[in-house]
Structures are given as structure tokens and as C-alpha cells.
Amino acid sequence: MKKKIVLGCIVLFSGLLVLIAHIFPTRPFVTITNNTNKPLFIYAGESIYDVDPEPEEVERIIRSKPEIIAPGEQYxxxxxxxxxxxxxxxxxxxxxxxxQYEYNSTGGGGQNFILSSTAGACSVSIKINDGFNNNILEGTPGNLCFKKIMAFKYKY
Known part of the structure; x- marks a missing residue:
């Protein structure tokens, strides 16, 4: 009988942790707003900073389907x-x-972020306007998160 009570408490506690992790923003996030009058094709993913992807990862990225955001919408x-x-x-x-592709698009761009436990913000907002690399980047201070997100540009 005691084993069932202990097991029930463990399951209840685990469920409560999962619920809290999904309700409260404990993970950093990026909000993308389409300020254009055309659909926006978003390609977002995670990687390890300063490590080149394996050929299988490149193939997966190339074949990935983008998220499509209507004008005025957010992702x-x-x-x-x-x-x-x-x-x-x-x-x-x-x-x-x-x-979706360079030949039929009227603009585009990109932004990279690194996750840090010391600097940055819990959430970042990107407002995309018409043209190439024409966007506004805003950090949102506050909130509680395990790691913070910090914008950077790769140097080529």
C-alpha cells in the first residue's frame, strides 16, 4: 500500500513539473512578426555554435518545410x-x-542567437519588413528562464 502511495506521489509530482514547464516560459523563445503584405517563409532550427553540420543534418535542413506566416501574423x-x-x-x-525560394522571393534575411546562462534576454522579437535583411530586433527583459538568448551575426 505504501509503495502505491509513493509511486502515486512521484507520478503526480512529475506531472506537475511538466505542467509548470509548459505553462511558464522557462525556455527562451523568438517571436517573429510579419510586417509585410506578403507571406513569410520561416526556417528555424537549433545547432551548436561554431560546429559545422554533418552531411545528414544539411540534407535534413534542405528538405525541411518552412513555417508560413500570413501578413500581420506572428510565429x-x-x-x-x-x-x-x-x-x-x-x-x-x-x-x-x-x-519559398530565392528566385521567387522579394526579400529575406536571417538572424542567429546563442543560448547563454549569463547574458541576453528570455525572449526576443523580430519584426520583419519588406526587403533583404530589413528587420527590427528587440529583446524583452525580465521573465524567468533557464538560459537566455543573445543575438549575434556569423562572421564570414
Whole structure:
């Protein structure tokens, strides 16, 4: 009888932790707003900073389907729990305006973020306007999160 009570308490506690993790924003996230009058094709994913992807990862990225955001709408990309554990985890966000591919789009761009436990914000907002690399980046201070998100640009 005691074993069942202990097991029930463990299950209840685990369920409560999962519920809290999904209700409260404990993971950093990026909100993308489409301020254009055309559909926005979003390519977002996670990687490890300064590590080149394996050929299988490149193939998966190429074949991935983008999220499509209508004009005036928003999309939210939240970091995974695995990225909270990883060292040097990064979030990569790219977009195309009006078309999924370069030949049929009227603009595009990208922004990279690194997850840090010391600097940054719990959430970041990207407002995308018409043109290439024409966006506004805003950090939202406050909130409680395990890791913070900090914007950066790759140097080529």
C-alpha cells in the first residue's frame, strides 16, 4: 500500500513539473512578426555554435518545410529542453518574403542567437519588413528562464 502511495506521489509530482514547464516560459523563445503584405517563409532550427553540420543534418535542413506566416501574423520558436543542457547551443532563424525560394522571393534575411546562462534576454522579437535583411530586433527583459538568448551575426 505504501509503495502505491509513493509511486502515486512521484507520478503526480512529475506531472506537475511538466505542467509548470509548459505553462511558464522557462525556455527562451523568438517571436517573429510579419510586417509585410506578403507571406513569410520561416526556417528555424537549433545547432551548436561554431560546429559545422554533418552531411545528414544539411540534407535534413534542405528538405525541411518552412513555417508560413500570413501578413500581420506572428510565429513563435521556442528552444528545446535539450538545447538548455547543451553547451554552446544556438538558434538559427532565416526567412524569405513572398516565396519559398530565392528566385521567387522579394526579400529575406536571417538572424542567429546563442543560448547563454549569463547574458541576453528570455525572449526576443523580430519584426520583419519588406526587403533583404530589413528587420527590427528587440529583446524583452525580465521573465524567468533557464538560459537566455543573445543575438549575434556569423562572421564570414
Amino acid at each position: 513563435e520558436f521556442t528552444a528545446s529542453f535539450i538545447s538548455l543542457i547543451r553547451r554552446d547551443a544556438a538558434i538559427d532563424v532565416g526567412w524569405r518574403i513572398g516565396g
